[in-house]
Amino acid sequence: MIERPAARYGRQRLSGRQRRWVAIGLTVATVIAGVVLAVIAYQRFASEDVKGEIGSFEVIDDSSVSVTITVTRKDPSQPAVCIVRARSYDGSETGRREVLVAPSTHPAVQVTTVVKTSQPPVVGDVYGCGTDVPSYLVTP
Numbered sequence: 001m002i003e004r005p006a007a008r009y010g011r012q013r014l015s016g017r018q019r020r021w022v023a024i025g026l027t028v029a030t031v032i033a034g035v036v037l038a039v040i041a042y043q044r045f046a047s048e049d050v051k052g053e054i055g056s057f058e059v060i061d062d063s064s065v066s067v068t069i070t071v072t073r074k075d076p077s078q079p080a081v082c083i084v085r086a087r088s089y090d091g092s093e094t095g096r097r098e099v100l101v102a103p104s105t106h107p108a109v110q111v112t113t114v115v116k117t118s119q120p121p122v123v124g125d126v127y128g129c130g131t132d133v134p135s136y137l138v139t140p
Contacts, residue, residue, distance in 0.1 A: 049073065050080045050101075050129040055110060057124030065095070067124035068112040073131075076104045081137055083127040086115040094119040096127070100137040 014022065055068040065086045073080055079102055086095035095117035101109065115124060 049075070049131050050082075052082045052126040052129035054125050059121055059124075060114065062120045063118075064114050064116050065121040065124040066112060066114050067126070068110055069099075069126045070108055070110050071101045071129055072108045073101075073104075074107070076107045076109075078131055079103050079133050079138070080129055080131055081133045082111070082129040084113055084115055085125060085127050086117045086121040087123050087125065088117070088119045089122045092119075094121060098134070098137060100133065101129070 051072045053070045053072075055070050057068070058066045060066055067084045067086070069082060069084060071080060071082060079100060082099045082101060084097050084099055085093050088094045095115040097113055097115045099111055099113050101111055115121075
């Protein structure tokens with residue numbers, strides 16, 4: 001080890017062995033923190049209970065579009081809700097509708113609905129789906 005003049009370089013606080021252990025400890029802590037963060041992110045974002053995918057859409061007229069979506073659920077015996085929307089030529093949302101997906105025996109079902117729009121629609125799509133069904137959508 002090279003001794004440097006303390007007056008010029010300052011006093012060395014840790015020996016080479018101590019610095020090495022500090023570096024190893026910080027590396028291990030960083031790896032553990034990364035693994036914990038990855039597990040939390042996977043649990044939060046990868047486990048979708050309900051997934052909606054656009055099947056097709058058909059522009060009916062200047063104020064409505066028919067949208068067919070495929071809804072896949074982990075537990076098909078539970079009801080779900082999907083938000084279906086229409087978009088205009090500039091990409092803005094011009095209509096939106098919540099759709100109740102009734103319980104089923106099949107994990108994947110197709111649902112078709114008509115979305116009324118405030119401007120001429122160009123495309124229909126599914127915004128998202130979930131299991132938190134509002135009370136006003138529950139069938140009597």
